Amino acid sequence: MGYFKGKQFKQDIILVAVGYYFRFPLSYRDVSGILKERGVSVHPTTIMRWVHISSIKSGKRKTNLHSYLGI
Incomplete structure (x- = not known):
């Protein structure tokens, strides 16, 4: 993916962090x-x-999901 080129952290770390969030x-x-x-x-x-x-x-927004779930 072009997004990860030139980043300080490896692709795996970025994906894990975003996945946890x-x-x-x-x-x-x-x-x-x-x-x-x-x-x-x-x-x-x-x-x-x-x-x-x-x-x-990706078109995802956590706030939309949280407002729907009442979190």
């Missing part, structure tokens, strides 16, 4: 903490950028 009711800070426990230090703002870009590209 979309699958579970976690904040960016929570996802950052989970990755830190696994030896990868990522700032929550970086995760926010990854989620924002991936949601635009």
Whole structure:
């Protein structure tokens, strides 16, 4: 994928971080903490950028799902 070219982190780490955010009711800070426990230090703002870009590209929006579920 062209999106991952030139990124500081590997494709796997970006996909895992975005996957955690979309699958579970976690904040960016929570996802950052989970990755830190696994030896990868990522700032929550970086995760926010990854989620924002991936949601635009895929058409997914967590807020729509959460408002529907009442979360």
